[in-house]
Amino acid sequence: MTSTPPHMDPSAQMNLDTLTTTVGxxxxxxxxxxxxxxxSRVRLARNLAQYPFVSRASExxxxxxxxxxxxxxxxxPAGKELHSIDVGHLxxxxxxxxxxxxxxxxxxxxxxxxxxxxxxGREQVSLMINEEDHLRIQCMHSGLDLQGVWNQIRVVDDQxxxxxxxxxxxxxxxxxxxxxxxGTGIRVSVMLHLPALVITxxxxxxxxxxxxxxxxxxxxYGEGSQAMGDFYQIxxxxxxxxxxxxxxxxxxxVVPVLIDYERRAREFLVRETQQNVHDQVSRAYGILRTAQTxxxxxxxxxxSRVRMGVLLGLIGGVDIxxxxxxxxxxxxxHLQKLRGLELDTKDRNIERARYLRQHFDGNGxxxxxx
Amino acid sequence: MKCQQCDKPxxxxxxxxxxxxxxxxxxxxxxxxxxxxxxxxxxxxPEPKPxxxxxxxxxxxxxxxxxxxxxxxxxxxxxxxxxxxFRNQGRLGCPHDYVHFEKELEPLIANIHGATQHTGRRPSxxxxxxxxxxxxxxxxxxxxxxxxxxxxxxxxxxxxxxKELRDRIRDTEQHWLERPTE
Ligand SMILES: [Zn+2]
Ligand SMILES: [Zn+2]
Numbered sequence: 001m002t003s004t005p006p007h008m009d010p011s012a013q014m015n016l017d018t019l020t021t022t023v024g025x026x027x028x029x030x031x032x033x034x035x036x037x038x039x040s041r042v043r044l045a046r047n048l049a050q051y052p053f054v055s056r057a058s059e060x061x062x063x064x065x066x067x068x069x070x071x072x073x074x075x076x077p078a079g080k081e082l083h084s085i086d087v088g089h090l091x092x093x094x095x096x097x098x099x100x101x102x103x104x105x106x107x108x109x110x111x112x113x114x115x116x117x118x119x120x121g122r123e124q125v126s127l128m129i130n131e132e133d134h135l136r137i138q139c140m141h142s143g144l145d146l147q148g149v150w151n152q153i154r155v156v157d158d159q160x161x162x163x164x165x166x167x168x169x170x171x172x173x174x175x176x177x178x179x180x181x182x183g184t185g186i187r188v189s190v191m192l193h194l195p196a197l198v199i200t201x202x203x204x205x206x207x208x209x210x211x212x213x214x215x216x217x218x219x220x221y222g223e224g225s226q227a228m229g230d231f232y233q234i235x236x237x238x239x240x241x242x243x244x245x246x247x248x249x250x251x252x253x254v255v256p257v258l259i260d261y262e263r264r265a266r267e268f269l270v271r272e273t274q275q276n277v278h279d280q281v282s283r284a285y286g287i288l289r290t291a292q293t294x295x296x297x298x299x300x301x302x303x304s305r306v307r308m309g310v311l312l313g314l315i316g317g318v319d320i321x322x323x324x325x326x327x328x329x330x331x332x333x334h335l336q337k338l339r340g341l342e343l344d345t346k347d348r349n350i351e352r353a354r355y356l357r358q359h360f361d362g363n364g365x366x367x368x369x370x
Numbered sequence: 371m372k373c374q375q376c377d378k379p380x381x382x383x384x385x386x387x388x389x390x391x392x393x394x395x396x397x398x399x400x401x402x403x404x405x406x407x408x409x410x411x412x413x414x415x416p417e418p419k420p421x422x423x424x425x426x427x428x429x430x431x432x433x434x435x436x437x438x439x440x441x442x443x444x445x446x447x448x449x450x451x452x453x454x455x456f457r458n459q460g461r462l463g464c465p466h467d468y469v470h471f472e473k474e475l476e477p478l479i480a481n482i483h484g485a486t487q488h489t490g491r492r493p494s495x496x497x498x499x500x501x502x503x504x505x506x507x508x509x510x511x512x513x514x515x516x517x518x519x520x521x522x523x524x525x526x527x528x529x530x531x532x533k534e535l536r537d538r539i540r541d542t543e544q545h546w547l548e549r550p551t552e
Contacts, residue, residue: 049465049510050543051517052449056463058521132461154491161493165546167465168504172479173488175465179479182468184490241485 016085016094020337024101024123026191027328029321031143035311036259038191038231038324039102040146042153042248043138045176045185049165053177054130059113062130066114069129069164073118076159082118082127093342096333102140107131125156132177133185135160144259146188146252150244173240183240188251191220192258195230195308196265199277203232206261214238215254229300229327234258270312281309289360293349299330299356326359446470448514464514506546513542 026039051057051065073079087095087108095109104117108131115130128136137160139153167175173183181187197203207217220231234254236247269277284305287294307323309315328334330352336343339351372378442454451463453474462468468475480486493504516535523532 047465049504049507050513050539050546052464052514053462055459055461056449056451061517158494165504165506165510166493168493168507169465169468169488170492170503171487172468173490175468177461179462179475180482182479183483183485183488186490238483238485240479240483240488243490 016090016097016337019097019101019123020334022123023321023325024103024328025140025142026102026123027321027324028142029319029324031141031145033255033259034143035320036193036262037144037255038193039140039142040144040149041138041140041189041191042146042149043136043187044153044157045133045174045181045187046135046137046157046160047167047175047177048134049167051134054111054132054134055177063114065134066116066129069135070116070118072163073127073160076163078125078156078159079118081120082125083121084116084118087115087117088113093333093336097337100328100331100333104128105131105136124152127156133181144190144255146190146248150248154244181239184242184244184247186239186244186247187235188248189233189235190251190255191231191233192255192262193229193231193304193307194258194262195304196269197262198230199269199280200265202261202265206258210234210254213250213254215251228297229304231300231304266308266312277312278309278314281305281312281314285309285315285360288356291353291356293346294353294356295349296331296352299352300327303327303330322359326356330355441474444471444474448511448518450518466511466514506549509542510546513539516542 026041031037031040047053048065048068051061054062054065057065070084073082074084085098087098087104090098095104098104098117099106099109101123103119103123103126105128108115108117108128111131113130115128117129118127119125124140126138126140128138137153137156139149139156141149141152169175174185176182176185194203194206197206210217214237216235216237218233218235219228220233234251236251239247242250284302288299288302288306303323303326306315306318307320310318310320310323329338332348335348335351335355338355343351442457443452445452446463446467447470448466449463451467453471456462456467456471462471476486516539520532520535520539523529523535
């Protein structure tokens with residue numbers, strides 16, 4: 001896991017190891033409404049006009065597409081700030097690491113053939129090559145900042161457009177491998193932490209109303225359908241017939257409403273069940289500080305409660321960005337990268353508990369070096 | 371139990387939580403892969419498609435088996451994908467499919483998006499006079515056909531033909547890259 005295979009660019013390995021010691025953009029815990037909004041993200045699906053889509057491309061085609069896009073993008077100003085990582089030659093734990101960090105999708109991690117990701121030093125921009133589409137441009141900011149994300153990603157898209165021929169049709173817009181993405185090719189999503197809505201059992205009602213206005217709701221890192229740690233992503237379902245700005249608004253307009261619901265649910269909990277909620281978050285904190293073995297799922301759930309407890313002033317001396325960092329560093333691949341060892345599930349649970357105890361001892365978790 | 375989308379046995383049983391409703395899906399291996407591949411960026415669970423798999427819903431309505439069979443055999447003249455393959459995989463073969471299968475895709479796209487006309491951003495690269503497509507689209511689309519032809523030539527060990535096509539592909543791409551820009 002720590003050795004560099006001979007066919008791999010050693011600088012890619014260095015990039016990955018550097019990432020273990022830093023925090024990703026969405027973990028920064030800054031930006032507007034960051035007590036509830038973890039991150040704002042926009043992705044654009046784009047394809048080249050002169051190649052078949054990825055699922056129909058030959059091995060040779062895929063290698064050419066990867067090389068063509070990587071080299072052309074490196075020529076534009078936005079591309080000069082990016083580091084390319086050859087995902088096809090990464091080991092599984094490293095691919096999983098990038099998934100946990102939200103820099104690549106699970107689909108890219110598990111795909112076959114030539115594929116890569118280019119990311120900037122702040123982990124705001126990530127360009128996936130040969131995922132479902134030839135190019136997936138993603139931009140992510142901490143907190144609620146959809147307009148900021150849009151302003152950044154449109155510049156990147158414009159610059160790349162000058163350098164490569166995008167497949168475009170006046171009626172169907174940007175052409176994508178799956179018709180569900182055609183048109184703008186845009187997916188706008190906001191990740192929210194909604195523990196009080198979960199505790200007060202109002203979350204289902206909220207989701208039903210979101211589905212009525214054709215927004216999708218998904219959990220973070222969920223294995224199945226259950227959202228882990230009360231983190232939910234809200235995103236648009238349709239991509240054709242509305243402008244990018246209209247789709248940004250469709251998602252953006254609903255977020256303040258959800259923030260308001262969550263805040264009111266938190267106030268309700270403190271007002272009506274002060275002792276109960278204080279007890280819940282204190283117990284969660286207690287387990288995280290003392291457990292000897294703990295699963296990723298339980299860790300997420302408990303960190304979620306502690307995060308809310310900190311924001312409600314029920315737990316002192318703990319920093320929100322430190323909790324955000326623990327959320328990702330206790331994921332399986334991060335844990336193994338930090339330890340520098342491959343660990344099976346049982347050993348990971350022990351290592352995770354050790355890592356949590358170490359970070360919570362004394363004056364609470366240390367904020368990660370940035 | 372049969373797959374909900376074809377006659378093969380269902381081997382995957384997926385439970386989706388949509389809002390408060392639990393939806394159970396029973397799919398064969400192929401359709402399960404299509405379904406699970408619809409999962410969005412960054413490791414989230416598969417995203418439920420609008421109205422229970424908008425991809426297959428409108429197909430077959432009001433069409434006879436013969437008409438469907440004929441439609442399924444229709445192949446893109448650039449990448450060679452048949453409509454049958456697309457229906458099975460849920461993925462198109464190349465950008466030209468949106469032109470070649472436009473009539474067939476239209477009801478499907480209308481069902482997914484509730485619209486059939488793009489209104490968002492457009493490429494800033496110049497459009498040739500009287501031509502709604504971005505400049506160079508036609509010759510770049512033809513390159514996809516040449517790639518298919520090159521593959522076939524290699525399989526038939528017709529290396530001369532393969533080499534000729536490879537040179538034409540290179541010239542067309544080079545022509546686009548060296549186009550004058552304002
Ligand atoms: Zn099936
Ligand atoms: Zn085609």
